[in-house]
Amino acid sequence: MPRKSASDAANQLPSSRTASDRAASRVVDEIQRMIISGELLPGQQVRQELMAERLGVSRLPVREGLRQLTAEGLVRHEHNVGYAVARLEQFEFDQIYLMRAALEREVLVSLPVFDNKALAHVRSLADEVAEAADRVDILTMRLSNQAFHFAMFDQSPMNLIVQELRRLWTLAMPYHAVYLYDPAARIRILEEHEDMIAALADHDNHRLVELMNAHRRGGESGTSTVLRAGGVSPAV
Numbered sequence: 337m338p339r340k341s342a343s344d345a346a347n348q349l350p351s352s353r354t355a356s357d358r359a360a361s362r363v364v365d366e367i368q369r370m371i372i373s374g375e376l377l378p379g380q381q382v383r384q385e386l387m388a389e390r391l392g393v394s395r396l397p398v399r400e401g402l403r404q405l406t407a408e409g410l411v412r413h414e415h416n417v418g419y420a421v422a423r424l425e426q427f428e429f430d431q432i433y434l435m436r437a438a439l440e441r442e443v444l445v446s447l448p449v450f451d452n453k454a455l456a457h458v459r460s461l462a463d464e465v466a467e468a469a470d471r472v473d474i475l476t477m478r479l480s481n482q483a484f485h486f487a488m489f490d491q492s493p494m495n496l497i498v499q500e501l502r503r504l505w506t507l508a509m510p511y512h513a514v515y516l517y518d519p520a521a522r523i524r525i526l527e528e529h530e531d532m533i534a535a536l537a538d539h540d541n542h543r544l545v546e547l548m549n550a551h552r553r554g555g556e557s558g559t560s561t562v563l564r565a566g567g568v569s570p571a572v
Contacts, residue, residue, distance in 0.1 A: 356400070359393050363401030366391060371410060371421055372482070372509045373475060378423040382411060408503050422507065429511070432504050433556045439501050440552070441545050443492040449539045450491065458487045458536065462529045469522040474513050477522070482509070484529065488536065488544075515555065524554060 367387070370376040388398045402419045405411040412422050424432075450458070461484040468477035482505055489498045515521055528551045535543040 356397060359397035360400040360404065363387070363391060363393065363398050364404050367401065367405060368410065368506055372479065372506055374478075374510060374513060376421050378421050378510050380421050381417075382419045382421065384419070410503070410506060421510070424507065424511065429508065432508050433552065436501065436504055436552060437549065439497050439504075440489075440548055443489050443494055443497055443501065444545045444548060445541050446492045446494055447488065447536075447541055447544070448491060450536055454487075454491065455533070455537055458484065458533060461487055462526075462533060465529060466526050469526060472517075474516050477516055478509065478512055481525070488532075512555065521554070525551070528554075 367376065367382065376382065382402065384395050384398045384402070388395045391398070402411055402413070406413050406419070410422055411419050413419050461480055464480040465477055465484055468474075468480055485505075486498075486502065489501060492498055516525075528547060532544060532547050532551070535541075535547055
Protein backbone atom coordinates (compact mmCIF):
# COMPACT_ATOMS: atom_id res chain seq x y z
CA MET A 337 0.00 0.00 0.00
CA PRO A 338 1.46 3.41 -0.99
CA ARG A 339 2.28 5.72 1.87
CA LYS A 340 0.36 8.98 2.15
CA SER A 341 2.43 12.07 1.68
CA ALA A 342 2.63 14.73 4.37
CA SER A 343 0.55 17.03 2.17
CA ASP A 344 -2.16 14.37 1.80
CA ALA A 345 -2.29 13.92 5.56
CA ALA A 346 -2.42 17.66 6.10
CA ASN A 347 -5.30 17.97 3.64
CA GLN A 348 -7.27 15.43 5.65
CA LEU A 349 -6.82 17.21 8.99
CA PRO A 350 -9.33 20.05 8.49
CA SER A 351 -12.20 17.69 7.63
CA SER A 352 -11.26 15.49 10.60
CA ARG A 353 -11.28 18.48 12.95
CA THR A 354 -14.58 19.66 11.46
CA ALA A 355 -16.20 16.28 12.08
CA SER A 356 -14.87 16.27 15.65
CA ASP A 357 -16.11 19.82 16.22
CA ARG A 358 -19.55 18.91 14.90
CA ALA A 359 -19.74 15.92 17.23
CA ALA A 360 -18.69 18.04 20.24
CA SER A 361 -21.24 20.72 19.31
CA ARG A 362 -23.94 18.06 19.16
CA VAL A 363 -22.94 16.88 22.64
CA VAL A 364 -23.09 20.45 23.96
CA ASP A 365 -26.54 21.04 22.41
CA GLU A 366 -27.94 17.77 23.74
CA ILE A 367 -26.67 18.25 27.30
CA GLN A 368 -27.98 21.82 27.31
CA ARG A 369 -31.38 20.51 26.17
CA MET A 370 -31.35 17.91 28.95
CA ILE A 371 -30.54 20.59 31.55
CA ILE A 372 -33.25 22.95 30.28
CA SER A 373 -35.86 20.19 30.18
CA GLY A 374 -34.97 18.94 33.66
CA GLU A 375 -33.84 15.55 32.40
CA LEU A 376 -30.50 16.40 34.02
CA LEU A 377 -30.89 18.12 37.38
CA PRO A 378 -28.47 20.32 39.36
CA GLY A 379 -25.82 18.18 41.01
CA GLN A 380 -26.55 15.15 38.84
CA GLN A 381 -23.52 13.36 37.42
CA VAL A 382 -23.00 13.26 33.65
CA ARG A 383 -21.34 9.93 32.90
CA GLN A 384 -19.22 10.09 29.76
CA GLU A 385 -19.66 6.48 28.72
CA LEU A 386 -23.46 6.60 29.04
CA MET A 387 -23.69 9.92 27.19
CA ALA A 388 -21.45 8.60 24.40
CA GLU A 389 -23.65 5.51 24.04
CA ARG A 390 -26.83 7.59 24.04
CA LEU A 391 -25.56 10.00 21.35
CA GLY A 392 -23.79 7.38 19.28
CA VAL A 393 -20.41 9.04 19.49
CA SER A 394 -17.05 8.21 21.03
CA ARG A 395 -16.02 9.50 24.44
CA LEU A 396 -13.68 12.07 22.86
CA PRO A 397 -16.40 14.51 21.66
CA VAL A 398 -18.29 13.92 24.91
CA ARG A 399 -15.19 14.91 26.88
CA GLU A 400 -14.67 17.98 24.69
CA GLY A 401 -18.33 18.96 24.99
CA LEU A 402 -18.18 18.66 28.77
CA ARG A 403 -15.07 20.84 28.84
CA GLN A 404 -16.94 23.51 26.86
CA LEU A 405 -19.92 23.31 29.21
CA THR A 406 -17.56 23.54 32.19
CA ALA A 407 -16.03 26.72 30.74
CA GLU A 408 -19.55 28.14 30.40
CA GLY A 409 -20.39 27.26 34.00
CA LEU A 410 -23.20 24.83 33.14
CA VAL A 411 -21.23 21.78 34.26
CA ARG A 412 -18.62 21.39 36.98
CA HIS A 413 -15.73 18.97 37.19
CA GLU A 414 -14.30 17.44 40.32
CA HIS A 415 -11.04 15.52 40.22
CA ASN A 416 -11.51 11.75 40.68
CA VAL A 417 -15.29 12.21 40.67
CA GLY A 418 -16.16 13.47 37.19
CA TYR A 419 -18.61 15.91 35.68
CA ALA A 420 -21.93 17.02 37.16
CA VAL A 421 -24.55 19.62 36.31
CA ALA A 422 -23.75 22.86 38.14
CA ARG A 423 -25.68 23.40 41.36
CA LEU A 424 -26.24 27.07 42.13
CA GLU A 425 -25.76 28.67 45.50
CA GLN A 426 -27.91 31.66 46.43
CA PHE A 427 -25.10 34.17 45.82
CA GLU A 428 -24.51 32.71 42.34
CA PHE A 429 -28.19 32.86 41.53
CA ASP A 430 -28.26 36.51 42.64
CA GLN A 431 -25.40 37.26 40.25
CA ILE A 432 -27.25 35.63 37.35
CA TYR A 433 -30.24 37.89 37.90
CA LEU A 434 -28.04 40.93 38.34
CA MET A 435 -26.40 40.21 34.97
CA ARG A 436 -29.73 39.46 33.34
CA ALA A 437 -31.13 42.81 34.49
CA ALA A 438 -28.21 44.71 32.97
CA LEU A 439 -27.97 42.76 29.73
CA GLU A 440 -31.68 42.39 29.01
CA ARG A 441 -32.13 46.14 29.31
CA GLU A 442 -29.54 46.77 26.60
CA VAL A 443 -31.03 44.12 24.34
CA LEU A 444 -34.62 45.33 24.71
CA VAL A 445 -33.71 48.98 24.15
CA SER A 446 -31.93 47.98 20.92
CA LEU A 447 -34.89 46.08 19.42
CA PRO A 448 -36.05 47.21 15.98
CA VAL A 449 -39.69 47.74 15.04
CA PHE A 450 -41.35 44.32 14.76
CA ASP A 451 -43.31 43.72 11.57
CA ASN A 452 -46.58 41.79 11.55
CA LYS A 453 -44.84 38.48 10.89
CA ALA A 454 -42.43 38.89 13.82
CA LEU A 455 -45.25 39.99 16.13
CA ALA A 456 -47.36 37.02 15.06
CA HIS A 457 -44.48 34.69 15.92
CA VAL A 458 -44.14 36.19 19.41
CA ARG A 459 -47.93 35.96 19.84
CA SER A 460 -47.95 32.28 18.82
CA LEU A 461 -45.30 31.49 21.43
CA ALA A 462 -47.25 33.36 24.12
CA ASP A 463 -50.26 31.22 23.17
CA GLU A 464 -48.15 28.08 23.57
CA VAL A 465 -47.16 29.20 27.08
CA ALA A 466 -50.82 29.86 27.95
CA GLU A 467 -51.97 26.48 26.61
CA ALA A 468 -49.25 24.68 28.57
CA ALA A 469 -50.24 26.62 31.71
CA ASP A 470 -53.87 25.53 31.28
CA ARG A 471 -52.73 21.90 31.12
CA VAL A 472 -50.27 22.44 33.99
CA ASP A 473 -47.65 21.08 31.59
CA ILE A 474 -44.70 22.64 33.39
CA LEU A 475 -41.98 21.35 31.06
CA THR A 476 -43.66 22.71 27.91
CA MET A 477 -44.41 25.95 29.71
CA ARG A 478 -40.74 26.42 30.65
CA LEU A 479 -39.51 25.69 27.12
CA SER A 480 -42.17 27.84 25.44
CA ASN A 481 -41.57 30.66 27.91
CA GLN A 482 -37.88 30.75 27.03
CA ALA A 483 -38.72 30.62 23.32
CA PHE A 484 -41.14 33.55 23.80
CA HIS A 485 -38.49 35.77 25.35
CA PHE A 486 -35.75 34.84 22.90
CA ALA A 487 -38.08 35.51 19.97
CA MET A 488 -37.70 39.11 21.13
CA PHE A 489 -34.04 39.00 22.22
CA ASP A 490 -32.91 37.37 18.96
CA GLN A 491 -34.11 40.39 16.98
CA SER A 492 -31.49 42.55 18.69
CA PRO A 493 -28.28 43.32 16.79
CA MET A 494 -26.36 42.62 20.04
CA ASN A 495 -25.77 38.97 19.21
CA LEU A 496 -22.93 38.42 21.69
CA ILE A 497 -25.02 39.73 24.56
CA VAL A 498 -27.96 37.57 23.48
CA GLN A 499 -25.63 34.56 23.43
CA GLU A 500 -24.57 35.30 27.01
CA LEU A 501 -28.20 35.73 28.05
CA ARG A 502 -28.98 32.29 26.68
CA ARG A 503 -26.23 30.84 28.87
CA LEU A 504 -27.56 32.65 31.95
CA TRP A 505 -31.11 31.48 31.30
CA THR A 506 -29.91 27.89 30.92
CA LEU A 507 -28.03 28.08 34.23
CA ALA A 508 -31.16 29.17 36.11
CA MET A 509 -33.69 27.08 34.17
CA PRO A 510 -33.68 23.95 36.41
CA TYR A 511 -34.82 26.07 39.36
CA HIS A 512 -37.90 27.52 37.66
CA ALA A 513 -40.06 24.40 37.64
CA VAL A 514 -41.22 24.49 41.29
CA TYR A 515 -42.12 28.16 40.99
CA LEU A 516 -44.38 27.42 38.00
CA TYR A 517 -46.49 24.96 39.98
CA ASP A 518 -48.03 27.97 41.76
CA PRO A 519 -51.34 28.82 39.94
CA ALA A 520 -51.05 32.51 40.88
CA ALA A 521 -47.54 32.64 39.40
CA ARG A 522 -48.77 31.11 36.14
CA ILE A 523 -51.58 33.66 35.86
CA ARG A 524 -49.20 36.54 36.55
CA ILE A 525 -46.75 35.32 33.90
CA LEU A 526 -49.46 35.13 31.24
CA GLU A 527 -50.76 38.62 32.05
CA GLU A 528 -47.27 40.08 31.89
CA HIS A 529 -46.64 38.41 28.54
CA GLU A 530 -49.72 40.18 27.16
CA ASP A 531 -48.44 43.53 28.41
CA MET A 532 -45.05 42.89 26.79
CA ILE A 533 -46.63 42.07 23.44
CA ALA A 534 -48.62 45.33 23.59
CA ALA A 535 -45.44 47.32 24.31
CA LEU A 536 -43.64 45.49 21.51
CA ALA A 537 -46.45 46.31 19.05
CA ASP A 538 -46.19 49.99 20.04
CA HIS A 539 -42.39 49.85 19.71
CA ASP A 540 -42.24 51.22 23.25
CA ASN A 541 -38.92 49.65 24.18
CA HIS A 542 -38.54 51.59 27.41
CA ARG A 543 -41.94 50.34 28.56
CA LEU A 544 -40.84 46.85 27.55
CA VAL A 545 -37.78 47.20 29.82
CA GLU A 546 -40.01 48.22 32.76
CA LEU A 547 -42.31 45.26 32.18
CA MET A 548 -39.39 42.86 31.88
CA ASN A 549 -37.90 44.17 35.12
CA ALA A 550 -41.14 43.40 36.98
CA HIS A 551 -41.45 40.05 35.21
CA ARG A 552 -37.90 39.08 36.16
CA ARG A 553 -38.33 40.12 39.81
CA GLY A 554 -41.31 37.79 40.15
CA GLY A 555 -39.32 34.86 38.81
CA GLU A 556 -36.30 35.72 40.92
CA SER A 557 -38.36 35.91 44.11
CA GLY A 558 -40.14 32.63 43.46
CA THR A 559 -37.03 30.74 42.44
CA SER A 560 -35.00 32.08 45.39
CA THR A 561 -37.52 30.34 47.64
CA VAL A 562 -36.48 27.03 46.06
CA LEU A 563 -32.82 27.73 46.72
CA ARG A 564 -33.42 28.73 50.35
CA ALA A 565 -35.27 25.47 50.80
CA GLY A 566 -32.24 23.52 49.61
CA GLY A 567 -32.49 23.70 45.84
CA VAL A 568 -33.49 21.02 43.34
CA SER A 569 -32.49 17.52 44.33
CA PRO A 570 -30.73 15.46 41.67
CA ALA A 571 -32.40 12.31 40.41
CA VAL A 572 -31.23 9.13 42.01
